[in-house]
Amino acid sequence: MxxxxxxxxxxxxxxxxxxxxxxxxxxxxxxxxxxxxxxxxxxxxxxxxxxxxxxxxxxxxxxxxxxxxxxxxxxxxxxxxxxxxxxxxxxxxxxxxxxxxxxxxxxxxxxxxxxxxxxxxxxxxxxxxxxxxxxxxxxxxxxxxxxxxxxxxxxxxxxxxxxxxxxxxxxxxxxxxxxxxxxxxxxxxxxLQSPVSRKHQAFFARGNFINYLFRYFIFHKNYLINSVFIIALAVFLPFMFLNMEMGTFYLLGLGILSINTPLSILFSSNRTLLDKVRSFPNQKRKIIVPYFLLLLVWNGTPSMIYLLISKMLNQPFGTEDCLLALSLIVINSIGVVLLEWYFPLKDWHVESDLWHHPRKYIMPSILIVLTMLALINQGLLVGVGLLALCSIGLLLIIVN
Incomplete structure (x- = not known):
């Protein structure tokens, strides 16, 4: 024993x-x-x-x-x-x-x-x-x-x-x-893990990286549960910040909502996946672009819900705040993609270690710092937007 x-x-x-x-x-x-x-x-x-x-x-x-x-x-x-x-x-x-x-x-x-x-x-x-x-x-x-x-x-x-x-x-x-x-x-x-039927194996074998992403969410219910929790948090945070009378600093909640652990460990949770896709030519565009688009939608959904509820609660929200939110979503999505592609986590024993790895706080911390700087000095809002455009340009250079 x-x-x-x-x-x-x-x-x-x-x-x-x-x-x-x-x-x-x-x-x-x-x-x-x-x-x-x-x-x-x-x-x-x-x-x-x-x-x-x-x-x-x-x-x-x-x-x-x-x-x-x-x-x-x-x-x-x-x-x-x-x-x-x-x-x-x-x-x-x-x-x-x-x-x-x-x-x-x-x-x-x-x-x-x-x-x-x-x-x-x-x-x-x-x-x-x-x-x-x-x-x-x-x-x-x-x-x-x-x-x-x-x-x-x-x-x-x-x-x-x-x-x-x-x-x-x-x-x-x-x-x-x-x-x-x-x-x-x-x-x-x-x-013992129940085996996947041959029918499902044959169906997904004919697919591409998009099918792999869908399969990942179907067979990993923790990911869907985490996303539901993030959406629930997006509904709860506006009411909490309303009682705290934070003014425009309620936008700091966008950094909190960016902690979507499952999507930030997509390659790290499968040690052999990244090595296999890197062994084939011209895989960056076929993998990085769908991954970025998925993160963009997945991160944007709770953020838009959060901003919509904040607007309904009469929080100060203008065009500048909308542009700041969009810039933060783009920066977060590209940052997570680049971290997973170039710096995947390999030194782990069980997948639970990945869910609580300190690396998941890198991008949320960057978003919170950028939000605070933009709210303290409105002139830095243009800098955050330019940083988002530069991130998109860097992504295009990498995939091409």
Whole structure:
């Protein structure tokens, strides 16, 4: 069993466990920074539990999807193993990865700003455990555990809203017990990836890069879920900025909406794709141009929704602001394409690492800086527009 745990740990965190070491250092830095700044925020346990639970479920589901899509798991299941030992090893390794590299950072942030009671911390710890376990089930074809996971989260949220931490503890223990029963009754071969039918393979084999993009979104539902979340955020942000009375600085929300992780790792998530397309001549135009157009539409949709709702809420919005928004969308789309083409991410173990790589904040940070400069000095608005035109010219030079 320990050998299996070590095997999964190396697959998730590397041979030297450098992923968890980086996470520990980052969590310690965040905790010390917020403590030195003496930032204190009143956060209700309900909000704390909801953030920990939903975040852990999402990361656990992404991680399990990455493990299932890895050919190493298929090879491991071909070897003789003890059923309960295999499942227990998979659960322990996944939880160690999720808690140690992802959820720990959230724990350190909340612990430094809200000073939670020990009982609240213990409840959140139990919630993170059963949310991680149920998050694994969300990656598998089990409907009943998924329904129970949703009901457990609703129950914990309701009890936390009523400040009944004792009932939150009881619900967490019951959820863990039920999840344990499901795991011991499940079959490890359910973790194998279901093969794609020959009909679909033949259909997509006759296509081009456009068909590849459509196939990518069909078989990766996380991408569609992320895009729906971005659109929901585009609807929510105008109301939040309206209460903050930010004036024209509400346009900073365009930088926040540009964090569309799935589309910014299109080549990085498939290590062999970029090497294969580069081996054929004249592939830049056939790949970079469709990729840029897809990003342009995908980034422009939530931005236009955001600007439309802001206009309906009587936010200051003129022709200059519209040109600034269009320039930012173009710069963001071209920047992501060039980063993925020339600097793809290759040093990763599971696809979940790509979703939380620091590189995804490069273009949003650039957009926020450009927006602030243009709003502070209206003369720099022309510079942002010229930068967008230069980006288009650079893209045309590259593809030709």
């Amino acid at each position: 320990m050998k299996t745990i070590k095997l999964f740990n190396r697959q998730l965190m590397g041979k030297s466990y450098h992923s968890i070491i980086k996470s520990l250092l980052a969590s310690l830095f965040v905790f010390l920074l917020m403590s030195v700044l003496d930032v204190h925020i009143v956060v209700k346990p309900f909000f704390f539990y909801a953030c920990i639970g939903l975040f852990t479920i999402g990361i656990a589901r992404q991680t399990m999807k990455s493990i299932i899509n890895d050919e190493k798991l298929n090879g491991l299941l071909q070897l003789p193993f003890i059923k309960n030992h295999f499942l227990c090893s998979l659960i322990c390794s996944t939880y160690l990865y999720v808690l140690g590299t992802k959820t720990l950072l959230l724990f350190s942030l909340f612990s430094s700003v809200m000073e939670p009671k020990p009982r609240v911390l213990f409840c959140s710890f139990l919630i993170s455990i059963f949310c991680c376990i149920y998050g694994i089930f969300f990656a598998l074809p089990y409907k009943l555990p998924q329904i129970l996971a949703v009901l457990s989260l609703i129950a914990c949220g309701a009890f936390a809203w009523l400040s009944r931490n004792d009932l939150v503890l009881l619900t967490s223990f019951i959820s863990l017990s039920i999840a344990g029963i499901f795991y011991f009754r499940s079959n490890p071969y359910d973790f």
